[in-house]
Amino acid sequence: MNDTFIKAYQDQLDAAKKAFSANGMPAFEVPPAMREAAEKGLSACRDNYDKIKSSAEQMNAAIEDTCTTASKGVSTFNVKMLEALQTNMNSSFDYFNALLSAKTFAEAVELSTGHARKQFEIVSAQAKDLSALAQKVAADTSEPLKSTVEKSVRPAA
Numbered sequence: 001m002n003d004t005f006i007k008a009y010q011d012q013l014d015a016a017k018k019a020f021s022a023n024g025m026p027a028f029e030v031p032p033a034m035r036e037a038a039e040k041g042l043s044a045c046r047d048n049y050d051k052i053k054s055s056a057e058q059m060n061a062a063i064e065d066t067c068t069t070a071s072k073g074v075s076t077f078n079v080k081m082l083e084a085l086q087t088n089m090n091s092s093f094d095y096f097n098a099l100l101s102a103k104t105f106a107e108a109v110e111l112s113t114g115h116a117r118k119q120f121e122i123v124s125a126q127a128k129d130l131s132a133l134a135q136k137v138a139a140d141t142s143e144p145l146k147s148t149v150e151k152s153v154r155p156a157a
Contacts, residue, residue, distance in 0.1 A: 006042075055152055062148035066141055073137030080133055084126040091119060 030038070095115040102108040 058148055058152070062144045065144035069144065070137070070141040073141055077130070077133055077137060080130060084130070087122065087126075088119070091115070091122065 095111065098111050098115075099108055102111055
């Protein structure tokens, strides 16, 4: 709790005391034991508020780190994906160009099978690279949030 809240609370208490005494009612005095219990309760509330505020700030920072890491990872993944697309498109154009210059049906079949085999190998390698990159991005993205949650949960346990 902040000092403004405490001051406002004390001002309201003073105003209530004045209102009661102005209307002919005797001034209300809180017994010392109750006052001490209330002050302890208020102190505990302040401590808990500070802990919650600190945890919320840590979680916000972790979420910001997570979003930044995810954004960078997705960007890297997209670049890799576009490179694969460009490689595949260039390979297809080269294949069609070679196919158009084929003189015989046998030559066209040979070009087609060679291209299919080569494309299968290329696409398999690209899929493997993209899968590994996606796993790395996922792991890197979840790390800041995971470590913050572990830090928060450990003291509470």
